[in-house]
Amino acid sequence: MSSRGSGTSGAPGEPERLYGAQRPRIETVPPFTSSAGQEAVELAAVAGLVLDPWQKHALHVGLGERADGSWSAFEVAVNVARQNGKGGIIEARELWGLFLGGERLILHSAHEFKTSIEAFRRIETLVMNCDDLRKRVARVRRTTGEESIELLSGQRLRFLARSGGSGRGFTGNTNIFDEAMILGDDAMGALMPTMAAVKDPQVWYFGSAGIGRLSMQLARLRQRALDAAERGVPDPSLAYLEWSIDPHVTECPRDCTEHDDPAAPESVARANPALGYRLSLEHTERERLTMGPAIFARERLGVGDYPNDSADTWSVIGEDAWRALASSDSGASDPVAFAIDVTPERSHASICVAGASGRAVHVEVVDNRPGTDWVVERAADLHERWSPRCWVVDAGGPAGSLITLLEERLGVEVVKPKAREVAQATGQFYDAVTSGDIVHLDQAPLSTALAGARKRDLGEAWAWARRGVGVDISPLVAVTLARWGLTAEVEEPEEEVEPWAAFG
Template identity: 75%
Template sequence: MTSLLDAPAAAAPDPVGSQEPRICTVPPFLSSSGQEAVELSALAGLELDPWQQLILDRGLGERADGRWAAFEVAVNVPRQNGKGGVIEARELAGLFLLGEKLILHSAHEFKTSIVAFRRIEQLIMGCPDLRKRVLRVRKTTGEEAIELVTGQVLRFLARSGGSGRGFTGDCNILDEAMILGDDAMGALMPTMAAVPNPQIWYLGSAGIGGPSVQLGRLRNRALEAVESGEPDPSLAYFEWSIDPHVTECTTGCNEHDDAGDPGAWAKSNPALGIRISTEHVRNERLSMGDAIFARERLGVGDYPSDSAGTWTVIGEDAWRALADGESKPEDPVAFSIDVTPERSWAAIGVAGTSGDATHVEVVDHRQGTGWVVERARDLHERWKPRVWVVDAAGPAGSLIPELERELGVEVVQPKARQYAQACGQFYDAVAARELVHLDQAPLATALAGARKRDLGEAWAWARRGVNVDISPLVAVTLARWGLGVDIEEPEEEVEPWVAFR
């Protein structure tokens, strides 16, 4: 007789893909044409998944004046999940619902554009209600298009430096958006300048480095919006991806996603369990290299930034002019600690007076965070600073309890308003030439790539959306602020009988 204890345990059910994107920003809208687009697609035999419907609902949001809330709509999702269905639904809506006179569909490769043309041709010609509205289907190579009796045209192009010139598109559909640079944008964007209510859609998968410059710009804007809590005013962005582990992650880290976890596969693939099987993804992982699997299936991309190295906030000449290799901070000093969002680097900064100016310096800057508290203890014993400053809302906030325990002092934790004040004061000090530094490379590199993010009516240093480590800059900014912050001095202890005199 077989014991119940010997029976095999029931296999865990395969996960189903997340229908909500991991990274998303959408401008506010009053109404949407999304539901009508979904219903039209169903009429043509195209049944959309919930995540595809979500994109249409939010991407086709309209303002009170009837214009699109999002001038640009970007969909970043791993391959074979169904972005083609989103494209087809948007093009059907443009032709048959929205009255758009010209829709331009372009792809990096001509063969991709042709495949898309044939798919939507089949949808339209296979639906009697839509087919009867078609005037002609042009199949001449390079002239592929669908024209309606009412004048609307959907045209298919392969991207090149000159494609799209001479056309005025109400809507541009840019497939394979991970291969999209300045030349293509320069050719296509001006076509929309004279259109009363234009819209552009980017659809692709994870960035592949240099060719993904435009997708990188869009993604940076989305990350800035997510971090600030304020939606981008003209961009709707949807990304399915994982937040992968980094080198410094400890065993059992639950802040990042494991590439071998089916739950991570579901987070990055909305069609998992619908048109992509867990078994297939598991086989892909066995066959692909880790980096390729992460990019192609988990949405982990390489995105260039054209802002790094441009000194967009503080000019390089202005910063270099304040370098003083002989400067040293005088007592009292203030220290600050900052950590990158992925916790791969940490920095300790110091500030102190130096003549009529404020001296700022990066005391230490190393990989990881395991060294920070011990180094802080050594600095504290040597310098006896007036204050330690750490942004509790930032990545370094997790170090505060251990710091206070080891240093025996209360760490000052600036509020959002005070952090913005610190950034503004740092900027003003540079402009007024009231700051000196040692011209250290980590600080110069951080400033070269630094950008602002809105923080209420003020601004602060942007942590995300830049491809440089700004922890040295944040550390010296908060250290300088710490020189002037009010701190409560401990009350002097007196003998009990003294208090009654």
């Protein structure tokens, strides 16, 4: 994740102008030692194309190079609302590939023929109106379906429409996918095998917010970026940049400050880097009135509908295996351990318990509610009634902020597993389900969490992914930690000795 800031300015006595954020809200970039981005920016300027800071940033990270000169990012994705200037980045990248990069074939495709033709006409104008570039052109083909620019040195830029099935069999050094929110498996299946024979190829995706099942490829790229943010480690081959807001969810309280208000001008600035440059707030307000809130959120604020390959498919633990362990007669017996977890957005929190139930371990969601302001008092009530052997909270997770309050209120030290112990707890939970050594009450919050659960790498092991799963994962994390708490080392309080006992 990166900076979400936007800026304002204005002359004395004039209203301040709101400027769009020049850095994306979601970003992952593989490390690089140098970049051809500045060359692309300068060449674009020679052709009369002056770029905004955010466009320059996209080129800088997208054209990053490793020490051996190869691309640091095999795939580059720019996800931003319409009318912000994606076309300028595309044109600068294509000009660089043709005139400086020596790329033999650049393929530019769009979902619709008219979009592809419009892109061809824009870059043709840039090239033919610049003496330094025009004199290097051998021919420009304007025949329908054959639109291309070819240089005297043999480099070619071809324009295709994906909807017609064209492009199969071509092997491009660089492949530009415009309208990437309409890009599915067929197009990618036609492309990827051809790139195996190309030395140091690159794929660029340009699109706006996802529109459901048609946005499968963009959804996969976005999920990789979210996974990288969850791990805190960049994706090794993807540069992904997304300008969007983080909208409120249904469970948000009225005074929520953790999410962006779709009605606020600052939200428009956060999702539209061209605001104040080529896009005005007055225009976006007219759009808001015309579109309605849902469409405006998608088209102007970047709030997309992204399909998920593994959504609700019980991809980690099978549904049949989990349901088979349900038992309405099960219950936890002493000793018991409690655990607390909170979603990354702090929209929900869960308190869960684990205890022996015959030879198995009973796990249960004791409470699962919106927000976090209820957690400490509820924990105090449970602590008084159950006298558990321990309370477990992952100090590195969202619930870590509650630990001090919990310890003060409960009068005990909370057990704080290290990262390797969180991974061990997850592995032990998984193994217990596999061996049938867990029983549960088939509670909806826990089942829903398991249905949408995914893994995140944690060293050589894995733990539950909290971000990007689309469900409240806190019940699953909490029962996992509670089960681990049954055998975790707990520091027993020292027994107080009466002062006179030593002289008895």
